[in-house]
Amino acid sequence: MPSLSPLLLLAAIGAAPNLANAANSWIVPGAAWLSTSNTKIDAHGGMVLQRGDTFYWIGQAASHSVQPYMYTSTDLLNWAPAKNPQNSIQWMWRPKLAKPNGSFYIYGQVDRNVQALISTSITDNYSVSGGKVTLPPNAYTYSDTGMFQDDDGTWYLLTSADHNNVQINRINSDGSIGPRVGLMAKGAYEAPGMFKVDGIYYLIVSGKTGWRSNPNSVFWATSLGGSWTGPVGIAPEAEKTYNSQNTFQLTLKGSSRTTYIYMGDSWDSKGGPDSNYVWLPMTVDKASKKVSLEYHAQWKVDVKTGAVSTPGLKTRYEVQHADVVGRDGLAGRKKGGGPISSDSLLTFRNVAGLGGRQWVQIHYRVTDRTAGEAHISVNDEPAVNVSSLNHRAGYHHVVPVELNLRAGSVNTISLGMTGREEAGIVVEGLEVVED
Ligand code: GLA
Numbered sequence: 193m194p195s196l197s198p199l200l201l202l203a204a205i206g207a208a209p210n211l212a213n214a215a216n217s218w219i220v221p222g223a224a225w226l227s228t229s230n231t232k233i234d235a236h237g238g239m240v241l242q243r244g245d246t247f248y249w250i251g252q253a254a255s256h257s258v259q260p261y262m263y264t265s266t267d268l269l270n271w272a273p274a275k276n277p278q279n280s281i282q283w284m285w286r287p288k289l290a291k292p293n294g295s296f297y298i299y300g301q302v303d304r305n306v307q308a309l310i311s312t313s314i315t316d317n318y319s320v321s322g323g324k325v326t327l328p329p330n331a332y333t334y335s336d337t338g339m340f341q342d343d344d345g346t347w348y349l350l351t352s353a354d355h356n357n358v359q360i361n362r363i364n365s366d367g368s369i370g371p372r373v374g375l376m377a378k379g380a381y382e383a384p385g386m387f388k389v390d391g392i393y394y395l396i397v398s399g400k401t402g403w404r405s406n407p408n409s410v411f412w413a414t415s416l417g418g419s420w421t422g423p424v425g426i427a428p429e430a431e432k433t434y435n436s437q438n439t440f441q442l443t444l445k446g447s448s449r450t451t452y453i454y455m456g457d458s459w460d461s462k463g464g465p466d467s468n469y470v471w472l473p474m475t476v477d478k479a480s481k482k483v484s485l486e487y488h489a490q491w492k493v494d495v496k497t498g499a500v501s502t503p504g505l506k507t508r509y510e511v512q513h514a515d516v517v518g519r520d521g522l523a524g525r526k527k528g529g530g531p532i533s534s535d536s537l538l539t540f541r542n543v544a545g546l547g548g549r550q551w552v553q554i555h556y557r558v559t560d561r562t563a564g565e566a567h568i569s570v571n572d573e574p575a576v577n578v579s580s581l582n583h584r585a586g587y588h589h590v591v592p593v594e595l596n597l598r599a600g601s602v603n604t605i606s607l608g609m610t611g612r613e614e615a616g617i618v619v620e621g622l623e624v625v626e627d
Pocket of ligand 1: 237335336382383400401402403437463
């Protein structure tokens with residue numbers, strides 16, 4: 193194999209990963225998520241609606257003038273772009289889906305007002321339904337949108353931000369926005385989402401820090417009219433909601449358990465197409481009313497039973513068996529162990545692959561993620577920054593990235609760094625996921 197110098201690899205950083213099409217077998221918080229058409233799923237600030245065996249994911253498409261885009265799935269892993277994106281309107285933020293009567297509606301924020309779209313088909317042919325409206329009772333404007341359907345089938349639009357408060361408005365059976373039924377005025381919050389467990393309403397909200405993540409929290413109440421008890425954090429504070437912002441809570445009623453899923457956005461610095469998603473199961477302590485995100489680097493849910501699982505088959509490669517290769521391209525005598533430096537690469541050889549797209553969990557620590565970051569290359573492909581593959585880079589010590597591996601014990605995986613040595617990037621090993 194020709195030796196690649198770290199400098200050559202650095203020159204190539206930023207190139208998009210070229211991954212062969214294959215089915216997705218895991219939900220990977222923070223990672224780039226590919227659709228069945230091999231495009232990056234572009235549906236931010238959205239929600240998932242289940243109808244029968246099919247899930248519909250709607251969200252704002254950052255690469256298409258913030259139009260509402262939709263994807264469909266039967267397993268919550270593999271998402272097909274809907275045949276006809278809703279292209280009648282642009283700059284609609286945080287679109288949500290509801291079915292208050294025989295038609296389907298999309299409600300989203302346009303110019304800080306509610307704009308509704310209507311169709312008889314859930315996935316296509318939406319047309320603009322009426323003009324932009326402010327919210328009853330006081331002609332409120334707002335920025336963020338949430339959606340909740342109660343047990344009796346009634347739909348509620350959640351809104352937040354302009355007035356800091358979270359407001360809950362009923363959606364009338366004619367699709368218009370009805371009266372305010374609830375108001376949560378306990379601080380400056382946005383990005384509302386709601387779910388209900390045993391008669392208790394749980395309202396998850398974010399703080400107001402723009403595209404930067406913050407510790408999201410939960411309030412609870414016995415009725416939509418309040419009063420609301422909270423806030424309580426839903427994840428350890430330093431994790432900043434695992435580097436995400438709330439958008440929706442999905443309730444999956446399986447045959448063996450009901451699973452509650454947190455859906456969040458892991459925004460890039462401007463809410464652009466590089467933004468990713470953080471979906472995690474939630475645990476609800478019914479006695480204390482505490483809601484906690486259950487963190488998994490990779491997981492999936494059986495949509496029939498509701499059971500959550502994590503990878504079982506993994507092969508681990510310890511850093512002690514990796515080579516440190518210097519600028520001259522020659523393997524040093526020293527084996528890996530200390531922090532990686534800007535003029536060397538840590539190289540794992542003879543890594544076994546199945547052939548095709550495969551998840552590799554990088555186990556590493558970062559002292560200061562603002563100082564620099566790790567990059568990775570596999571075989572003779574260009575190096576890419578780990579954060580371009582997974583927004584959990586630097587935030588967590590197990591970061592799965594999807595790579596193209598050749599079949600057999602023939603793969604070479606190298607890790608290097610960009611930025612300053614103070615980043616303190618210490619790699620412990622790699623785990624190649626085989627299921
Ligand atoms: C908040 C909102 C996002 C987006 C950013 C813009 O975080 O929740 O949807 O509007 O502000 O700064």
